Amino acid sequence: MPDPDSFRPLQRALDPVVTDMEGGNTRQRSRPGDNVGTITQTVWMPMAEHDTFVAWVKNTLNNGTARFTADVWLGSSYVNKVCQFIKPGTQLTYTYLGPTEVAVTMTLRVYDV
Secondary structure, rough: EHHHOOOOOEEEOOOOOOEEEOOOOOOEOOOOOEEEEEEEEEEEHHHHHHHHHHHHHHHHHHOOOOOEEEEEEEEOOOEEEEEEOOOHHHHEEEOOOOEEEEEEEEEEEEEOO
């Protein structure tokens, strides 16, 4: 389970497409499929779970690029949603807290929020 203290505010939509116009105005448009949010969380794992997680990200999720389902905190409860790691090479980090525990911090793209 994710550490509830690690949650950062849920962004419930992607940033709009922004175009600066010659007259000085800025035009903003929502993106197609704008029901995608982002969330950052940390999951504490024993070393054995960490090893399984690393193999799952590498092999099953094609180095973290594929979508998967997971329970994510949406403010009042955990909800099962389709997710995808955002920049798995840089925003999926492992902090080794000793020989038996790892804190895995991830930023997820959450679909249909």
